[in-house]
Amino acid sequence: MRLLFCLSAAALTLAACSPASDTPAPAAPAAETPAAPETQPAEPMPAVIEAALADAARPEEDRLLDVNRHPAEVLAFAGLEHGWHVADIVPGGGYYARVLSTAVGEEGHVYAFNPEWIAERFADGNAALGELxxxxxxxxxxxxxxxxxxxxxxxxxxxxxxxLFYHDTAYDGTDRVAMNQAIYDALRPGGVFIVIDHHAPAGSGLTFVNDTHRIDAHTVREEVMAAGFILEAESDMLANPEDDRTGNVFAPDLRRHTDRFVYRFRKPG
Known part of the structure; x- marks a missing residue:
């Protein structure tokens, strides 16, 4: 699920200048721009996450993906704790679901959620997820x-x-307003919604969701925040400046190496 850690963010202030005169007037109060989403330096890795990733039961094929997916950083960015109740929305083969299950322990719970069309289209994967x-x-x-x-x-x-699923909801007929509201309603006050997806060119909206499986990050931010979420932090942990954001994410030279955004939205409370 770019632990998603963000660069430090600070509000910018603009100094207001007084008009020229023999007797200078008092300077106007400084005007502030709205605070940018918080960005953070790397933090010590929680022991529950380290232990979950080191679990001998993890498949070797999952471990090989860690170098590009940075699961430790992502889960730390989310603030994952033992005992949490979490949902992995469209978990695929269970890469994150398995680690989440180990990390939250018996006091926690993981809901591996597949939309109906995913379960039908990828029946074998859904069956394997059921076995897990x-x-x-x-x-x-x-x-x-x-x-x-x-x-x-x-x-x-x-x-x-x-x-890596939000872009799919833009062409599969999903009512994204209802989707984001349902996720918001499912979270406790203070709960977090972590979204990771492939960058499309800035300002492109939904133009590339079908052809290249990318989505404009600004579109995601605006849609999720419209449900009531606060964009608390973002991370460049999964950034790749060599990706120009136009190629198909499944192209051999791009697969698992795309420029991805990582957002942490929080439900107020």
Whole structure:
């Protein structure tokens, strides 16, 4: 699910100048721009995350993906804690779901959520996910419409993760207003929504969601915040300045090496 850690953010102030005169007038109060989303330096890795990633039961194929996915940094960015109740939205083969399950422990729970169309189109993967969930007492596989997310899982959640899927909702017929509201409603006050996806060119909106599987980060921010979320922090941990953001993410030279944004949205409270 770019632990997502952000660069330090500070509000900029603009000094107002007085008009020239023999007797200078008092300077006008400094005007402040709105505070930018918080950015953060790397922090010590929580022990529960280190232990989950070092778990001998993790498949070797998952471990090989760590170098490009930076799961330790992502989960630390989310603030993941033992005992949390979390959702992995469209978990694929269970890369994050497995680590989340180990990290939150028996006092926590993981909901591995697939929209109905994903479960139908990728039936083998959904079945494998079911086997993973069946093998873990603190994991539940859920299949439903994503607009019904809050009713389909046992809310409230401490966190929801959506990794490399938001762009798909822009062409699969999803009501994204309802989706973001359902995720918001499923989280406890203070809960976090982590979104990771492939950068499209700035200002392109939804233009590339189908052809290259990319989405404009600004569009994601605006849509998620419209549900009531605060964009608390963003990270460049999954950035790749050599990616010009126009190529198909499945092209051999780009696969797993795209320029990706990582956002931490928080439900106020």
């Amino acid at each position: 969930a069946d093998s873990r007492s603190n994991m539940t596989r859920v299949v439903d419409t994503i607009e019904n997310f809050d009713s389909a899982i046992d809310a409230p959640l401490d966190a929801a993760f959506m990794v």
